[in-house]
Amino acid sequence: MSRFANPSPYGTHRVIEPRGVLPQAAWKIDNTMEPAANEILIDVRTLNIDSASFTQIKQEVGAEPAAIAAKVLDIVRQRGKMHNPVTGSGGMLIGSVRTVGAALRGRIDLTPGDRIATLVSLSLTPLQIERIKTVHVERDQIDIDGRAILFETGLYAKLPADIPETTALAILDVAGAPAQTARLVHAGDTVVVIGGGGKSGTLCVYEAKKRAGPTGCVIGVSPFAADCERMRALGWADHALQVDARDALALMRSVAELTGGRLADVTINCVNIANTEMGSILATREGGRIYFFSMATSFTAAALGAEGVGKDVEMIVGNGYARGHAEHALNLLRESPALRRLFEELYA
Amino acid sequence: MSRFANPSPYGTHRVIEPRGVLPQAAWKIDNTMEPAANEILIDVRTLNIDSASFTQIKQEVGAEPAAIAAKVLDIVRQRGKMHNPVTGSGGMLIGSVRTVGAALRGRIDLTPGDRIATLVSLSLTPLQIERIKTVHVERDQIDIDGRAILFETGLYAKLPADIPETTALAILDVAGAPAQTARLVHAGDTVVVIGGGGKSGTLCVYEAKKRAGPTGCVIGVSPFAADCERMRALGWADHALQVDARDALALMRSVAELTGGRLADVTINCVNIANTEMGSILATREGGRIYFFSMATSFTAAALGAEGVGKDVEMIVGNGYARGHAEHALNLLRESPALRRLFEELYA
Numbered sequence: 001m002s003r004f005a006n007p008s009p010y011g012t013h014r015v016i017e018p019r020g021v022l023p024q025a026a027w028k029i030d031n032t033m034e035p036a037a038n039e040i041l042i043d044v045r046t047l048n049i050d051s052a053s054f055t056q057i058k059q060e061v062g063a064e065p066a067a068i069a070a071k072v073l074d075i076v077r078q079r080g081k082m083h084n085p086v087t088g089s090g091g092m093l094i095g096s097v098r099t100v101g102a103a104l105r106g107r108i109d110l111t112p113g114d115r116i117a118t119l120v121s122l123s124l125t126p127l128q129i130e131r132i133k134t135v136h137v138e139r140d141q142i143d144i145d146g147r148a149i150l151f152e153t154g155l156y157a158k159l160p161a162d163i164p165e166t167t168a169l170a171i172l173d174v175a176g177a178p179a180q181t182a183r184l185v186h187a188g189d190t191v192v193v194i195g196g197g198g199k200s201g202t203l204c205v206y207e208a209k210k211r212a213g214p215t216g217c218v219i220g221v222s223p224f225a226a227d228c229e230r231m232r233a234l235g236w237a238d239h240a241l242q243v244d245a246r247d248a249l250a251l252m253r254s255v256a257e258l259t260g261g262r263l264a265d266v267t268i269n270c271v272n273i274a275n276t277e278m279g280s281i282l283a284t285r286e287g288g289r290i291y292f293f294s295m296a297t298s299f300t301a302a303a304l305g306a307e308g309v310g311k312d313v314e315m316i317v318g319n320g321y322a323r324g325h326a327e328h329a330l331n332l333l334r335e336s337p338a339l340r341r342l343f344e345e346l347y348a
Numbered sequence: 349m350s351r352f353a354n355p356s357p358y359g360t361h362r363v364i365e366p367r368g369v370l371p372q373a374a375w376k377i378d379n380t381m382e383p384a385a386n387e388i389l390i391d392v393r394t395l396n397i398d399s400a401s402f403t404q405i406k407q408e409v410g411a412e413p414a415a416i417a418a419k420v421l422d423i424v425r426q427r428g429k430m431h432n433p434v435t436g437s438g439g440m441l442i443g444s445v446r447t448v449g450a451a452l453r454g455r456i457d458l459t460p461g462d463r464i465a466t467l468v469s470l471s472l473t474p475l476q477i478e479r480i481k482t483v484h485v486e487r488d489q490i491d492i493d494g495r496a497i498l499f500e501t502g503l504y505a506k507l508p509a510d511i512p513e514t515t516a517l518a519i520l521d522v523a524g525a526p527a528q529t530a531r532l533v534h535a536g537d538t539v540v541v542i543g544g545g546g547k548s549g550t551l552c553v554y555e556a557k558k559r560a561g562p563t564g565c566v567i568g569v570s571p572f573a574a575d576c577e578r579m580r581a582l583g584w585a586d587h588a589l590q591v592d593a594r595d596a597l598a599l600m601r602s603v604a605e606l607t608g609g610r611l612a613d614v615t616i617n618c619v620n621i622a623n624t625e626m627g628s629i630l631a632t633r634e635g636g637r638i639y640f641f642s643m644a645t646s647f648t649a650a651a652l653g654a655e656g657v658g659k660d661v662e663m664i665v666g667n668g669y670a671r672g673h674a675e676h677a678l679n680l681l682r683e684s685p686a687l688r689r690l691f692e693e694l695y696a
Contacts, residue, residue, distance in 0.1 A: 121656060123652075124656050176655070249358075292647070307668035310501045310503045316665070321658055
């Protein structure tokens with residue numbers, strides 16, 4: 001008998017404090033490795049720490065592996081999860097399934113031994129670290145001996161046999177972006193991808209061109225010459241625009257020039273810097289749609305910005321999850337050797 | 349000849365500092381009352397100060413009309429606009445058109461003498477106050493002698509002859525909410541309105557029931573018994589649910605109970621309190637849509653929240669503007685005597 005008599009699909013039975021919230025909002029969760037009937041127990045191999053969190057830890061304790069390891073152990077001991085108290089962010093993990101709870105058997109496609117990546121944040125995942133083996137300072141990863149729990153509503157992806165683990169991890173981390181792009185973009189659309197030279201932006205440019213087709217037009221935006229050169233070399237963007245998206249009027253003028261004043265039907269914002277909401281709004285046509293995938297987006301800047309210039313656009317909050325997003329993202333690497341090469345060289 | 353040689357439709361020609369931003373983001377704008385060719389000059393009668401701004405001013409200087417007047421004069425003298433430096437918010441104004449710039453004549457439906465309300469924020473509106481006449485401390489309004497400028501992209505509504513000015517102002521202030529609800533809700537939908545007992549929430553409940561029709565189901569949510577009683581008495585909500593939306597699981601359970609586990613097709617969030625994102629997400633079915641009209645919405649709480657529970661929902665940033673929203677809102681008062689009575693008694 002598990003100690004959790006009536007386990008919630010959201011894992012609230014493991015919340016210790018404050019009571020009544022969901023695991024992500026909790027300061028401390030119960031990381032006992034006795035799984036409830038609806039939980040999956042995982043042998044963890046690698047923690048892929050969120051970039052903001054890893055950067056903060058290095059700033060606080062220095063870049064020595066031993067110091068980073070001690071800090072990570074300390075956070076997990078305090079909170080029962082690798083939830084950085086300063087940045088509020090987590091990361092993902094990879095490991096293999098040890099047990100699948102009785103209530104889930106036959107309902108999900110996992111069996112013990114399967115290699116998986118969790119697609120929910122470490123900020124809500126019960127974790128116990130027995131031993132830290134290696135801290136890979138250069139790629140924000142930590143190899144450990146340990147265990148973790150995945151809740152019934154927790155997302156995961158089985159790791160494919162045909163793609164190296166680190167490459168798979170790199171793309172799974174941003175799997176929501178191309179899946180949402182596929183839904184948003186239709187044949188013939190003009191699409192602006194702000195931050196089109198970055199990791200998620202490249203995937204959006206690729207997917208947008210696939211959906212918009214030869215009659216559509218995809219415009220990748222970056223303030224960096226190197227990003228623009230790469231976009232041109234890859235060839236998926238119809239135009240690579242070297243503009244700083246924080247200069248809203250400059251971005252609008254450039255997009256207007258490229259589109260004969262028509263502006264974008266769909267704008268996808270993928271840059272992790274602040275103050276690009278107004279640029280996104282001005283680059284988009286009346287009645288168009290804006291997808292904010294960037295975590296640096298300010299809700300009020302977007303809402304008041306559109307009202308302030310009288311622009312009737314639909315602005316969507318990026319959801320990192322879409323049904324089937326992991327398989328969708330991995331398939332992009334399978335269909336495009338150029339994309340796969342890029343991910344293997346640049347991000348893995 | 350105007351001093352503004354090449355005026356922008358967004359009013360950037362009036363930005364003094366910092367250079368290159370839009371008027372709302374500017375610290376100081378040029379409030380010279382010499383209109384450019386694409387500007388409208390307004391004789392201002394009343395400033396309707398944003399509630400957050402008025403509350404802050406009262407906290408800072410006290411509730412004496414003279415002290416409030418001095419503070420408002422000071423802000424406008426410093427910034428060229430009534431843009432509260434602490435809250436960042438503004439408000440609206442009412443007045444009458446004095447001149448319409450030559451470049452706009454024949455292109456817009458305004459002529460000198462028309463009584464209008466501006467629908468863009470005072471935080472971006474060039475303003476000069478000659479004299480403060482009366483501070484209406486109880487309803488956040490200030491009667492003045494003064495002038496203001498409306499930019500080419502600035503939104504306005506002509507004040508109707510058949511509705512008292514203060515009532516019209518009260519509904520124009522939240523005109524975006526019912527207009528967006530009308531777009532979102534379809535016949536037969538189950539709609540949850542969080543904050544359904546408030547000013548914008550009541551309009552959303554009314555509009556949602558109109559669109560969802562007899563086969564639909566509208567659920568108004570409020571933590572207050574008085575709000576729920578009013579929702580029941582008005583009769584537009586099929587259910588009035590007394591739940592605190594910050595308790596995400598309690599809200600989900602209540603909505604699940606009322607809908608036989610189906611949850612909401614559309615959730616509209618109208619409460620100006622923090623931490624109701626997760627409740628909105630859990631109350632909505634897989635594949636449903638959530639409209640965040642509340643300025644207290646946290647972008648990251650919404651984005652990470654949906655991902656954390658693996659919920660594939662579309663989350664939309666409330667846009668205070670939609671084409672035709674002012675006329676739409678005023679027509680609601682014309683078609684429903686009960687709604688009009690409510691606005692006259694409660695909000696005007």
